[in-house]
Amino acid sequence: MSQITPATAFTQPTTATISARIRAQRKARSLTLQDIERLSNGRIKAVVMGSYERGSRAISLARTIEIANLFTIPLSELIEESKNPERGSNDQLIFDLRKLREISLAVTGNEISKINAFVSAICARRRDWNGEILTLRSGDLDTLTLVLSAPRAAVQELLERFQLVIKVPEI
Missing domain, CATH: 1.10.10.1930 (Arc Repressor Mutant, subunit A)
Incomplete structure (x- = not known):
């Protein structure tokens, strides 16, 4: 009987990939860190958001959900790998x-x-x-x-x- 190791079954996101996705979502909306603070009514400070994006501060699940809600996207968009295999096609x-x-x-x-x-x-x-x-x-x-x-x-x-x-x- 063969065993499937977790590494071959799937890949977990890393804090670095989640941080990068948070930053990408903010940048895609042309929002500054100060805009995030304003849009969250001060619940997410600009300096804290920057720390999340750099990965220099741990982010809780509750805060990740709050950020996903702020961007009006499903939480999975911040923690799952993008599924756009056809990017870059000439047509x-x-x-x-x-x-x-x-x-x-x-x-x-x-x-x-x-x-x-x-x-x-x-x-x-x-x-x-x-x-x-x-x-x-x-x-x-x-x-x-x-x-x-x-x-x-x-x-x-x-x-x-x-x-x-x-x-x-x-x-």
């Missing part, structure tokens, strides 16, 4: 979620509401709580063409017309 569109929210408030159209529902479903499925941008993969764009009952070129034109796609210069 991607970077979708501007801020622009979509802005347009959704101003434009009442069936296409926009379908795009909004589709993108929300992808964010939930990928557990992507950043809320700023979303990378649409080639397969996602193909699915969007089915949702909108439109050819790929028409969907791309619609996304560009509403400036929902962020252009990234080639490197």
